[in-house]
Amino acid sequence: EDKKYFFAVDLGATSGRTIIGTLTEGKIELEELTRFDNNLIETGGHFYWDIYALYFEIIKGLKLAAQRELPIRSIGIDTWGVDFVCVGKDGALLRNPLSYRDPHTFGMMEDYFERAIDKAKVYDITGIQFMNFNSLFQLYAMRKNNDSALAGAEKILFVPDALSYMLTGKMVCEYTIASTSQMLDPRTKQLDEQLLASVGLSRDNFGRMVNPATEIGVLTKEVQQLTGLGAIPVIAVAGHDTGSAVAAVPAKDEKFAYLSSGTWSLMGIETRNAIINDLSYERNFTNEGGIDGTTRFLKNICGMWLYERCRKEWTDAPKSHTELIAAAMEQPAFQSIINPDDPMFANPASMVEAIKDYCRQTGQHVPEGYAEICRCIFESLALRYRQVFNYLREMASFPIEVLHIIGGGSLNAYLNQFTANSLGIEVLAGPQEGTAIGNIMLQAKASGDVGDIWDMRRIIAASIELKRFEPTDKDQWDNAYGRFLKIVESKQA
Numbered sequence: 001e002d003k004k005y006f007f008a009v010d011l012g013a014t015s016g017r018t019i020i021g022t023l024t025e026g027k028i029e030l031e032e033l034t035r036f037d038n039n040l041i042e043t044g045g046h047f048y049w050d051i052y053a054l055y056f057e058i059i060k061g062l063k064l065a066a067q068r069e070l071p072i073r074s075i076g077i078d079t080w081g082v083d084f085v086c087v088g089k090d091g092a093l094l095r096n097p098l099s100y101r102d103p104h105t106f107g108m109m110e111d112y113f114e115r116a117i118d119k120a121k122v123y124d125i126t127g128i129q130f131m132n133f134n135s136l137f138q139l140y141a142m143r144k145n146n147d148s149a150l151a152g153a154e155k156i157l158f159v160p161d162a163l164s165y166m167l168t169g170k171m172v173c174e175y176t177i178a179s180t181s182q183m184l185d186p187r188t189k190q191l192d193e194q195l196l197a198s199v200g201l202s203r204d205n206f207g208r209m210v211n212p213a214t215e216i217g218v219l220t221k222e223v224q225q226l227t228g229l230g231a232i233p234v235i236a237v238a239g240h241d242t243g244s245a246v247a248a249v250p251a252k253d254e255k256f257a258y259l260s261s262g263t264w265s266l267m268g269i270e271t272r273n274a275i276i277n278d279l280s281y282e283r284n285f286t287n288e289g290g291i292d293g294t295t296r297f298l299k300n301i302c303g304m305w306l307y308e309r310c311r312k313e314w315t316d317a318p319k320s321h322t323e324l325i326a327a328a329m330e331q332p333a334f335q336s337i338i339n340p341d342d343p344m345f346a347n348p349a350s351m352v353e354a355i356k357d358y359c360r361q362t363g364q365h366v367p368e369g370y371a372e373i374c375r376c377i378f379e380s381l382a383l384r385y386r387q388v389f390n391y392l393r394e395m396a397s398f399p400i401e402v403l404h405i406i407g408g409g410s411l412n413a414y415l416n417q418f419t420a421n422s423l424g425i426e427v428l429a430g431p432q433e434g435t436a437i438g439n440i441m442l443q444a445k446a447s448g449d450v451g452d453i454w455d456m457r458r459i460i461a462a463s464i465e466l467k468r469f470e471p472t473d474k475d476q477w478d479n480a481y482g483r484f485l486k487i488v489e490s491k492q493a
């Protein structure tokens with residue numbers, strides 16, 4: 001039997017994994033080799049990622065793969081968006097990368113629009129939603145603070161490209177991850193010189209621009225010795241995790257919306273061209289670069305972040321998600337509603353206290369204990385999903401027939417049902433490891449083992465079982481949505 005093996009590294013903001021993907025006659029199978037935490041490191045008033053720890057975890061995974069003696073065709077790395085590493089003239093990494101949760105960018109967008117380039121113009125060039133942590137504003141903040149790593153930087157490498165560089169010694173700037181920076185023009189598919197100049201950079205400060213499914217290089221001698229593997233190629237996949245995830249949506253045609261559900265919930269549609277107009281600007285929708293020339297027209301919604309952060313604080317809650325969520329479902333419905341995207345929840349000292357404060361400030365029942373808080377988080381998320389979905393419907397040029405939920409969050413059957421109820425649309429859940437599957441498919445594309453995006457999707461659909469959720473309880477959800485809108489409005493006023 002003809003089996004093809006690929007090695008995927010998928011790094012999220014809270015955890016990472018190394019995975020072996022096996023492609024056999026039109027089917028794909030995954031095996032998780034390792035899973036590890038990705039920690040925000042707080043020191044000296046800043047939040048960093050530990051790039052060396054991540055590299056070390058990749059080496060560990062590669063060693064395990066070498067012990068298995070599988071003929072691995074290639075390696076691919078995807079990560080969360082926007083963050084980057086500065087590299088000096090001698091090729092050394094200049095300190096650990098700052099995390100997008102670092103508050104150094106608070107207020108920087110406004111400052112940038114006033115002193116550098118006008119807000120509407122930035123949107124016009126990039127079509128990227130405004131979030132204070134986009135690379136453009138991180139770089140601007142770093143310049144303002146005379147950041148020494150940036151001052152000494154010869155090159156800027158986005159996180160997946162930086163890790164690929166540590167494995168191969170070759171520097172690239174992969175297109176999908178670069179699109180998250182808010183420095184790329186989706187029309188030319190190049191970094192924009194004017195935006196780069198506004199933060200004192202030029203295209204020479206980045207690696208060679210490559211599309212997904214391009215070979216970056218092979219493992220260095222050093223990495224070969226560390227792992228016991230040979231000169232295996234490292235492929236630029238869709239370096240942006242959301243890009244890899246959406247490539248893996250097992251849709252049968254174009255008329256779908258997706259919700260990539262992890263630390264963030266990314267809700268959107270796939271389009272041929274970027275949608276950049278007054279409405280998309282007003283609603284702050286983004287146009288991220290996808291594979292095969294597609295665009296992801298979407299909006300970031302705070303996803304499992306609130307839940308993940310609360311779980312770290314709860315000492316009395318069940319460890320298993322299933323038990324915790326089951327306890328939440330025994331609580332009365334819609335006691336307290338929050339806007340999960342309120343800035344209060346971006347990175348508070350205590351998430352539990354932030355949620356209680358929100359309910360207090362909006363004159364609602366203040367949830368007590370993990371079960372009530374958990375219920376509040378999931379109901380509120382489903383209500384926020386509805387708001388964003390309504391925006392999408394307004395702007396999509398086609399009728400959206402189904403919502404595909406992929407990623408770790410798609411395992412939460414209650415939330416899937418809430419989402420179907422709230423949106424009033426059929427929900428199809430799975431695959432859970434969408435990002436890793438997309439990553440592997442792009443490697444398979446590079447090796448010529450699969451064709452275009454629809455070929456990939458057929459293989460994925462044939463390999464996994466989707467769970468279906470039909471909407472129910474319409475009146476109850478319509479009512480709750482009305483309350484949600486009023487609460488959000490009163491909070492903003």
Ligand code: LRH
Binds near residue numbers: 266
């Ligand atoms: C999700 C994600 C998202 C970005 C955020 C920083 O992991 O890549 O698409 O906006 O992280």
